[in-house]
Amino acid sequence: MVSKLASIARKRERLILGLMSGTSLDGLDLALCQIKGSGEQTQLQINHFKTITYSAQVRADIQEIFSKPTVNMAKLSAMHARIGTLFAECTLLALNEWEINPSAIDLIASHGQTIYHAPQSLTHDFHYPNSTFQIGDGDHIAVKTGIITLSDFRQKHVAAGGEGAPLVVYGDRLLFSPKTGSRILLNIGGIANFTYLPAVDASDDLLLASDTGPGNTLMNQYMQHELDEPFDKDGALAASGKVNSNVLAALLNHPFFSAALPKTTGPELFNLAYIEKTLQQTRLSAPTHADMMATLTMFTAKSIAHGIQALNVHSLIDEIYVSGGGVHNHFLMHCLKETLPSCSIHRFDALGIPADAKEAVLFAVLANETVAGTADHMNGGVAAPQVCLGKISFPQ
CATH class of the missing domain: 3.30.420.40 (ATPase, nucleotide binding domain)
Structure with missing residues (x-):
């Protein structure tokens, strides 16, 4: 799988599916992007875009653990896997609608579903560092779609000294x-x-x-x-x-x-x-x-x-x-x-980009930089301290 990732990094262009679910909890945005180059030579084209609306039950399940200082840990653990599975199901549904075989997709870039955001500026508790938490396990997405998945972009931002937002x-x-x-x-x-x-x-x-x-x-x-x-x-x-x-x-x-x-x-x-x-x-x-x-x-x-x-x-x-x-x-x-x-x-x-697609597109760009960018792109300049590389989950 590492050799496959290296092969993707060397490609002249990559087909990356960006997934975005925001705090409005209304649905999952899916933007299929064709990306050439990296850094300042990045060229992007949106091939397809759609939003899949969440059911009332999914929304209610998320709200049980959303923005609450105390939650049921069993529910939290289950929802981390459930949202990852849901994102995988939505991905396969969209690809089927677009008549695209999953094997044609190089990468998935998943923002996840934010359920708690706790920078020190909000908590005023300086015994703990900035933190932010997104559910939607990238491993579940990768295994169920067969596509290498990048996720947890906000965690790198926090680790590098940022507050985890905004990442765009x-x-x-x-x-x-x-x-x-x-x-x-x-x-x-x-x-x-x-x-x-x-x-x-x-x-x-x-x-x-x-x-x-x-x-x-x-x-x-x-x-x-x-x-x-x-x-x-x-x-x-x-x-x-x-x-x-x-x-x-x-x-x-x-x-x-x-x-x-x-x-x-x-x-x-x-x-x-x-x-x-x-x-x-x-x-x-x-x-x-x-x-x-x-x-x-x-x-x-x-x-x-x-x-x-x-x-x-x-x-x-x-x-x-x-x-x-x-x-x-x-x-x-x-x-x-x-x-x-x-x-x-x-x-x-x-x-040139639909208003609803913008954030899903930008996470596809971050995935592209994670795989094909260079240290010069992400260290110093526009990225410091907003380093926002994703974690990589392999299908197997």
């Missing part, structure tokens, strides 16, 4: 740096994050990637808990409500938002308990469902805008390209344009 800066720099000017690549998943990209010939020291706070997580959790709906489709309910400025101000009054960039966070902080605690501390009455959704949507937009405006180069940003599930929320996109009126905001599709 390396691929963003390789694939999407503008020839002139600068741009923001904004991803709105469960948590929102951005990469600031200067011009392609600018110093890597100017690069910055950071979380900004909640993306879809608070909106989705509220819809699920209060209305038994998975999310606010198109932002329609929020658009029918009115933003409660007092509640909005209280939600924004958290030390996370004044912390320096870069920073990371997760649903461990931004969840229903955060809303309830805010209302209790401020003695504010809960708005109607429509008004609360309008307020939560504006909260996401404002927190994103706050993060971007914290950049010293904010006035020099030419364009913002938005990916992730949040791009489908029309009211959220309206709020973003309202809070960032000087910026030109576009869907990520304008850069």
Whole structure:
């Protein structure tokens, strides 16, 4: 198997399937990428893309162990194997639909399913290092598909001194740096994050990637808990409500938002308990469902805008390209344009990659670098300290 891996590394181009499942828990994104070269010579083409929606049962099983400080260890162990098996099943299903034999795929790059994110900046417990945990065992994926699988990218980032998020800066720099000017690549998943990209010939020291706070997580959790709906489709309910400025101000009054960039966070902080605690501390009455959704949507937009405006180069940003599930929320996109009126905001599709596929694609790039990159690519420059090589699982 090592000789096969070496053979893949020597190939002129590789066929890599990127798998991404975010904290929104809505489904698995699968992006089949044809990648030539590595490092700054990377050329990428998406051959196929699809999202396989999770069943209500799968979502409920994940939620039992998701973002909780205490969980049933038997359930946790079982779900690590179950999600790996599910990812393998989804892979084989997609390949069959695309009429591609699994033997034609060189590598799978699996992000896994994040269930807990615990950097010291969030836990404030300095007796323990930064940590982050993704389930979806790479060995199960490799054995059940017969394809060499790379996983646990965030663990390397933590081991190298990072917080395990966001990881996209390396691929963003390789694939999407503008020839002139600068741009923001904004991803709105469960948590929102951005990469600031200067011009392609600018110093890597100017690069910055950071979380900004909640993306879809608070909106989705509220819809699920209060209305038994998975999310606010198109932002329609929020658009029918009115933003409660007092509640909005209280939600924004958290030390996370004044912390320096870069920073990371997760649903461990931004969840229903955060809303309830805010209302209790401020003695504010809960708005109607429509008004609360309008307020939560504006909260996401404002927190994103706050993060971007914290950049010293904010006035020099030419364009913002938005990916992730949040791009489908029309009211959220309206709020973003309202809070960032000087910026030109576009869907990520304008850069040639579907907005929903971006993160799955970038994990395929990281897998490519793990196998075919060089030390010069991953040490120093854009990768330091964001080293993000994957662990390798062989089928046998």
